[in-house]
Amino acid sequence: EPFPVKLIAVLKNSVASTCRIWNLYGPAETTLVATYHVIALTPEMRNIPIGRLLPGYQCVIVDEFSQPVTVGEVGELLVGGVGVFAGYLGRNDLTDKALVDINGQLFYRTGDLVRLDNDGLLYYVGRKDHQIKLRGQRLEPGEIERCVLEASSLITSCVVVKWGDDHLVAYVQSDEISEKELRKHCESHLPSYMVPSLFTVLKQLPLNANGKVDRQLLPTPDFSTLLSSSSSDVNYDQSAEPNNELEARIHSLWCELLGLTRIPTTASIFSVGGHSLLLMQLYHRYKTMFDFDTQTLTMAQLFKHASIVDHARLLAQSLNVEEYRREQWLPLSITQGRLSFAQERIFLDEQVRLMSKDKNVYAVPLVYRLSCVLSRLSISRLRRALHSLVTKHSILRTKISTDTNGDLIQTVLA
Template structure:
């Protein structure tokens, strides 16, 4: 991968490599920054280096520098609590973590290795004094079977699984994308996926490896639908990859505002992470030139390198309301097997197995899990996805569901067992825990305990789990319902009642601003005014990330704010009406501040 980026920088040094709002670096400029940071870290062959950085140009520089010094890149989400970050760093044995000013404090107390502030590479720091490594020459000597990156997936036993991907895996996937015309050097790619998604590696490193141009969003910018759509328009983005539920929110917004022209430059849409919504596709097709636009359904578990199966969606697919996941990439093979591990007949459901160049070498430090998911068939290694699928008469794969309790929530893969184990660890009084997906937008936790309270359970989860894994509702029961065999009867678990959090009518809005915010909550959540307390969390009364995106847009419109004065990240972290009113009040009186910019090196070709 490092060689590929180096070659792109040599072929077209003055081509735009990465942009963020009004900041821009060419390939040659980006290469110089990568070289500086790589020299700072020294030779790190076969090590894993973690990076915890908000969306920024520093994020991309850090990714490439890690690969350039021979190490594997491991992304950490800045949204995760410090306890979880420390556990993940320990799990992969990282001795170096790249940070910037906004994330370094998360590692102050627990991390004993080297913290490197990537922001310093934009200064005139003399890196010769930073002897973190012994060899300061820039090398690209990784072999194809060396690790390129590590991504974490949810683990059913309570510990996340570390999925390593090799250079061979990654290059094979990106080469397939290029050969199929899905992503090429001619594209301008927008980086939407958060770092908890392996797709962000394709969007950043894959884009630059192929010689395309990368457009970044500022922190939490992917959740600001107005900013996101304007950025696509301003930078003439041609390749746009997004989770279907996220696209539905964006599509509805653009249609309501009569601003679908903002997507006019997009030539390729990629949908991944969950089932495509045909109604949303129909809306897209109605507003774009269908003869000039390609829509792809992209499927693939992290263990098989980003994307294993693809399908170019047709008008017939949309009209029928059934979108196949398609056929394997050039470098992959797929087979659907029955309970006896024999290939199924046409349209007969079975477990989907994926083989070929994308299959990972096995979980780091968890050989027992590796043995369960990797199987050899006629000399080829296959990964057992746990997904139930079928093959139609055209040879196209169709996704049906899961064979276990793993779920997808807004594109995020979640093992419910990890949340359940976290709850069991919260107190000696918790004797049982069950987490279920409710509708399409919520996780509900059932806890068997005689003393635990919801607030304690929620705080415990917040300190150990990423935000997308924290249940919306916690229901404490003295005893779980059992069937005649003495096992948990899931069907008899009580239905969550989100209105139970609304009964504190004493917590009514006080100030005129709180009343305005309260009214907007009632509209978004579709609740009566006496059902929402000003001290209740948005996420505990039926709200979720997609609804918060809509609420944020209402705030910006009603109060005439912008992303420089009120960020959606603030609303995520502080989620009551009292909090939101306070942030809006501050935003209304906040002077605008310019962003730090990158100094152009003005390199000549």
């Protein structure tokens, strides 16, 4: 089980000040304890690490393809060493699934998702079998659950599950907490794609015989409240209705894509069930409907200003530009210019989905071992070959930045 930060305060009030609090981790298959960490609570601490390996143990963190992950990435923890069990008695089928041979040593597949930080500390993220894939993006419910628990001391438990293809639902155990408070907290601490579509507050979450939350008994969420909650936030008066033909056309398009009949024009698309991929789809529909210049309206602007009123204003500004920029043939010697539409889309998608600065999905570190059969490897020739490759293909030495107007530009380095 993860170690909640709230539990530390409870323990500190229950034990002598000289006592040290340890966080120990390990499945029964690794003889109970495989990692340890002495907890030193600091004000900015949000997660308690499971720490480092005990002497005699080794670990490997792998992705879904059983390939080692890099620092900061989430993967399944494999534990090897002196405490790993030999197998399940009389169940060779389970043993074959649980144990894996790596370079002649047995490792146990824990099924636990962890990440390693730059200090060499392991952090428990959640269970592999609870991992969610939403709109092509893998999510860790444990991260969202921890964020919800931090919203208020009145929350005693939380479970995040996926409903259908497009919705995350957070079930919260509390006596006094509003969905509005929970949403506001999550929106300020999580990327938009990780904020649950719906928060369901219960006095008691259903438990199974082992005292764990029984996900099969969780009540079916009422998605009709998505629109009603958005309407109540703006009191759904006449100001929330389309005021002109442009807003009406945008409102109709939103209703079509979201499967709704009525949407407040001042509500954010993310508060009525929208997400980043749907917003990209919306951008392409706008382009078809209004035939605007992509240089005058970008997806980044739609993300930042995400209501019907905002989109109508941005489209009006784009359509009222008297002289559109024309596509021009650029000389091969040019070293700086705006990003192409495809580059902007990829860059923006990365910013939305991967907010952490520790991750860069398009930088894939690889290590190759080179060997020569008939002669020695010439380092100088290899260096010249790599240099020629980078010189020939300018994209390999191109950086992306923003100019003084906030537009994305690419610059070829010398």
